[in-house]
Amino acid sequence: METIEPKKSKPSVRRRADAIKSFRCKNLIAVVEDPHDIKNIGTVIRNVNALGVEKIYIVDPRKSLPDDWQAMRERKSLSGTSVSAVKWTFVRRFDNTEACFDHLEKKGFVSIVTSPHVKGKTNVYLHEGDYTKPTKLAVWFGSETRGISPLAVERSAMCVAIPMFGMIESLNLGTSSGIVLYEVAKQRREYQSKYRRRKQKGERAEPLPTVMPREGETTLVGKASD
DSSP: OOOOOOOOOHHHHHHHHHHHGGGSEEEEEEEEESOOOHHHHHHHHHHHHHTTEEEEEEEOTTOOSOSOHHHHHHOHHHHHHTTTGGGTSEEEEESSHHHHHHHHHHTTOEEEEEOSOOTTSOEEEGGGOOOSSSSSEEEEEOBTTTBSOHHHHHTOSEEEEOOOOSSOOOOOHHHHHHHHHHHHHHHHHHHHHHEEOSSSOEEOSSOOOSSOOOTTOOOSSSOSOO
């Protein structure tokens, strides 16, 4: 059964926005390459927002999405499928895979792709990977029909696979992005809880909390601020 987010008043929205700010994974971007179904795009945006990933890039060669983020926020198909997460999540589209990689590499991002074993590449199962080493990390997901492209594999540093144990060895885009981003974000949130990467680099004197307190609860360790 799908959870429906209750409407919040403006003050409660602001409180929530302030509270979650420091739990977001800085310099972590999810990239969806050539998605075909608008519902899947909305689901990934929802996953990105819920799991504290900073941004989402969409490689959209068919130009099914507007270039302007504000226009995306106002599109009902995206707002509905993402349960309004598109209003709170920065989304940027690119015409093709090459342009997206060029932009990411110029900004110093390391890319990894979700893909089965590829000969000649570093291949890991999801739970075996260390996703804290790159300061800036982009996690790529392929289309629903053909998966990740050979170009994306070639320009990535590593291929990450979700272990599967059933007769069906595939997951849809929404499910796979949720599983992968949960593990990646969890690792990076734990890392940024203990270490600073900017300004005063090194270990924090007091770790930051890694889980949002529930309503009425207070955290036992530190404050969620940098």
